[in-house]
Amino acid sequence: xKPITYFLLSxxxxxxxxxxxxxxxxxxxxxxxxxYGTSSEVDVTNFKMDVYPVTNADFxxxxxxxxxxxxxxxxxxxxxxxxxxxxxxxENFGKNRxxxxxxxxxxxxxxxSYCECMGKRLPTVNEWEYVAMSNAEVKDARQNEAYNKTIxxxxxxxxxxKNIVGNGTKNYWGVYDLFGMVWEWTYDFNSVMVSANSKDxxxxxxxxxxxxxxxxxxxxxxxxxxxxxxxxxxxIKNLGFRCVQDI
Amino acid sequence: MELNNTLNPVIKFITIFFLLPILLLSCEDAExxxxxxxxxxxxxxxxxxxxxxxxxxxxxxNRPPKKLVINMEVIEKEMEMSNGVxxxxxxxxxxxxxxxxxxxxxxxxxxxxxxxxDSKLPHNIDLxxxxxxxxxxxxxxxxxxxxxxxxxxxxxxxxYVYHCATAPVAMHVANGMYGLILVEPAGGLPPVDxxxxxxxxxxxxxxxxxxxxxxxxxxxxxxxxxxxYVVFNGKVGALTGEGAITAEVGExxxxxxxxxxxxxxxxxxxxxxxxxxxxLEGGDMINENVGTTIIPAGGAAIxxxxxxVPGEYILVDHALFRAFNKGTLGIxxxxxxxxxNVFGGKIAENDYNPGTSAEGTDDSGMPSxxxxxxSKSEKMAQGEKIYTQRCLxxxxxxxxxxxxxxxxxxxxxxxxxxxxRAIKTVKHGLRGEITVNGQTYNGIMPPQNLSDEEIASxxxxxxxxxxxxxxxxxxxxxxxxx
Numbered sequence: 001x002k003p004i005t006y007f008l009l010s011x012x013x014x015x016x017x018x019x020x021x022x023x024x025x026x027x028x029x030x031x032x033x034x035x036y037g038t039s040s041e042v043d044v045t046n047f048k049m050d051v052y053p054v055t056n057a058d059f060x061x062x063x064x065x066x067x068x069x070x071x072x073x074x075x076x077x078x079x080x081x082x083x084x085x086x087x088x089x090x091e092n093f094g095k096n097r098x099x100x101x102x103x104x105x106x107x108x109x110x111x112x113s114y115c116e117c118m119g120k121r122l123p124t125v126n127e128w129e130y131v132a133m134s135n136a137e138v139k140d141a142r143q144n145e146a147y148n149k150t151i152x153x154x155x156x157x158x159x160x161x162k163n164i165v166g167n168g169t170k171n172y173w174g175v176y177d178l179f180g181m182v183w184e185w186t187y188d189f190n191s192v193m194v195s196a197n198s199k200d201x202x203x204x205x206x207x208x209x210x211x212x213x214x215x216x217x218x219x220x221x222x223x224x225x226x227x228x229x230x231x232x233x234x235x236i237k238n239l240g241f242r243c244v245q246d247i
Numbered sequence: 248m249e250l251n252n253t254l255n256p257v258i259k260f261i262t263i264f265f266l267l268p269i270l271l272l273s274c275e276d277a278e279x280x281x282x283x284x285x286x287x288x289x290x291x292x293x294x295x296x297x298x299x300x301x302x303x304x305x306x307x308x309n310r311p312p313k314k315l316v317i318n319m320e321v322i323e324k325e326m327e328m329s330n331g332v333x334x335x336x337x338x339x340x341x342x343x344x345x346x347x348x349x350x351x352x353x354x355x356x357x358x359x360x361x362x363x364x365d366s367k368l369p370h371n372i373d374l375x376x377x378x379x380x381x382x383x384x385x386x387x388x389x390x391x392x393x394x395x396x397x398x399x400x401x402x403x404x405x406x407y408v409y410h411c412a413t414a415p416v417a418m419h420v421a422n423g424m425y426g427l428i429l430v431e432p433a434g435g436l437p438p439v440d441x442x443x444x445x446x447x448x449x450x451x452x453x454x455x456x457x458x459x460x461x462x463x464x465x466x467x468x469x470x471x472x473x474x475x476y477v478v479f480n481g482k483v484g485a486l487t488g489e490g491a492i493t494a495e496v497g498e499x500x501x502x503x504x505x506x507x508x509x510x511x512x513x514x515x516x517x518x519x520x521x522x523x524x525x526x527l528e529g530g531d532m533i534n535e536n537v538g539t540t541i542i543p544a545g546g547a548a549i550x551x552x553x554x555x556v557p558g559e560y561i562l563v564d565h566a567l568f569r570a571f572n573k574g575t576l577g578i579x580x581x582x583x584x585x586x587x588n589v590f591g592g593k594i595a596e597n598d599y600n601p602g603t604s605a606e607g608t609d610d611s612g613m614p615s616x617x618x619x620x621x622s623k624s625e626k627m628a629q630g631e632k633i634y635t636q637r638c639l640x641x642x643x644x645x646x647x648x649x650x651x652x653x654x655x656x657x658x659x660x661x662x663x664x665x666x667x668r669a670i671k672t673v674k675h676g677l678r679g680e681i682t683v684n685g686q687t688y689n690g691i692m693p694p695q696n697l698s699d700e701e702i703a704s705x706x707x708x709x710x711x712x713x714x715x716x717x718x719x720x721x722x723x724x725x726x727x728x729x
Contacts, residue, residue, distance in 0.1 A: 082364070082392055153463050155367050156335040158325070183367075218466055221414040222368060229369030229390035236391050237364045 024048040025174040035220040044130045050242040052165040057099035078109040082235045102240035108232040111185045115243035122187035123244040134172035151219040185241035189227040284402045287312045287353030297346035301443045304349040307431045312353030320361045321370040329483035331459035337422040343481025344446035345426030364392035375407035384412035404432040406529030406547040425507030440498035446505040447513045449474035472510040478574040486577030496583025508544025514565040524551040554581045556590040630708025646713040654683040657713030667728040674729045699725040
């Protein structure tokens with residue numbers, strides 16, 4: 001082998017050392033109709049998704065090898081003041097969280113950078129919603145009453161960000177914790193953005209005239225409302241992320 | 248006729264040249280008032296005093312318009328809905344309703360809406376006192392752990408609802424996100440002796456009324472408009488017992504009454520009092536001498552009454568099953584010397600026997616059906632159901648009653664002393680003064696339309712709970728003593 005090949009291999013190897021590769025599952029693409037952003041079905045192509053949200057332990061390894069994302073090092077344009085707010089030190093996520101609890105208080109920039117470091121990327125809103133519409137049995141459980149009640153009940157359970165990943169129910173694709181733990185960043189979280197000047201603003205009072213009483217929309221409304229309240233530098237106690245990968 | 252004909256043009260002349268300018272002038276006046284509010288200058292600035300219900304901040308009095316900073320925080324937290332029942336409320340400032348805001352026409356308001364970092368959801372505020380898109384909803388939209396700041400000028404005097412308007416709006420309101428903002432006119436509202444803040448709301452829990460434990464929101468019941476609770480100030484009993492509002496004889500009490508809804512319209516009434524004044528829908532129009540006033544969901548009214556006679560005045564939504572079964576009960580306690588001039592009380596009690604039966608037949612004889620006697624455990628089970636439906640609203644789930652209003656059944660000497668009297672009480676009701684565990688009560692218990700078996704069950708349930716003497720009441724006992 002030529003030296004250059006050794007070099008490339010060592011780079012790849014070092015990436016593997018510094019960036020954890022988590023377990024992922026294959027999501028077979030398809031068409032579906034999201035609640036917002038389009039009036040027609042969208043195509044989702046095949047991809048792989050992390051089984052669990054990124055944990056404190058994962059993120060600790062990441063900041064160790066990517067010091068620009070340490071609590072004390074992060075740049076103001078990439079994050080607000082609450083970045084890793086509960087971490088005691090740059091390399092210590094504190095006593096109040098478990099290593100395998102989801103990392104939260106991370107900005108979109110940090111989450112995106114983490115995924116890229118892994119050779120992955122953040123999921124799009126459509127990809128996330130596509131996977132999240134399944135329950136344990138079927139791909140699309142959005143009309144299922146129990147599915148919707150489970151989602152709604154999360155909003156009424158405090159401090160779920162302290163829980164351990166993987167304790168919930170595995171969904172149809174083998175993915176855990178899309179609901180019941182933390183909100184998750186998406187790549188284009190603000191693509192269905194509520195702008196202050198928008199007249200046809202379904203996320204505010206017009207929602208009352210939205211032509212549906214489907215339970216599924218109540219749960220989905222909250223996700224879209226939440227995403228639209230965000231900016232890329234925001235860090236929030238109930239907001240984490242996971243990554244996906246193209247196949 | 249001739250005279251009329253000659254007069255007519257004169258009258259027309261007078262109308263056009265004298266009355267019309269007056270009409271125009273008054274229109275101009277109204278227009279001017281509004282323009283004035285918009286152009287009122289502010290010199291001072293300060294931080295607004297905010298109060299939790301049932302209290303209100305100090306009146307604005309004669310102060311000039313100023314810049315008013317309002318700091319409000321959205322908090323999602325578990326609180327008591329009823330005895331043994333909790334709910335995850337979404338709140339403005341940690342109370343339901345949220346803090347009372349008091350301002351005046353011409354004030355420039357700088358509103359700081361903070362969303363607690365522990366919140367799951369983004370929130371915002373739509374104040375009905377705002378002239379502007381969404382009442383501030385879009386300008387105040389704020390993620391957890393963030394603060395949104397927006398400004399507006401108070402132009403229209405009145406009492407207005409504010410609420411969260413984040414999707415799904417109805418759910419944010421159903422979870423308790425509403426309150427009142429009062430915009431006083433220049434010079435303030437006329438002073439009164441006592442002021443209180445009361446707001447009705449309907450709640451939709453997965454469990455039925457009074458089912459204990461932390462109750463989740465039930466979206467289907469909310470869509471069907473079938474509340475398990477309709478309450479004043481966020482919970483059953485917020486305005487009874489320790490929470491009762493008070494006044495002295497001779498005082499004028501002003502209530503700022505709102506209705507957060509999201510679904511129910513309130514028929515607001517104070518039993519035993521008449522509203523001397525009602526500011527209809529919280530606006531300028533004043534109606535006088537009103538018994539019951541209507542308060543729409545998302546609306547408000549200001550009511551005033553002078554209290555002349557001491558006693559307990561019960562605040563209700565006069566859609567009465569809500570009051571007695573779902574919680575819309577409050578108490579205004581008035582203390583002071585009695586006033587026989589206004590209320591003489593009962594001065595005589597006489598027999599009345601017209602000698603005929605209203606139904607045409609006399610059914611006062613002993614019934615001939617055979618007696619059905621349930622086992623004790625069957626009675627306990629049936630009795631618990633009956634108690635929940637018939638008795639719990641007043642005597643409470645623990646039999647503790649409501650101080651000064653409904654006597655206790657738990658370890659109650661009055662109850663344990665005489666089972667026969669208890670049977671008669673359930674069957675025929677009870678009115679007048681009684682003493683229970685050293686406290687006197689002077690209320691009315693309505694007769695209960697229950698069968699002999701049912702009375703035996705509910706009394707057996709009561710006697711075998713909460714430290715009572717474990718009497719088992721039989722159907723035979725009921726039949727002999729009813």
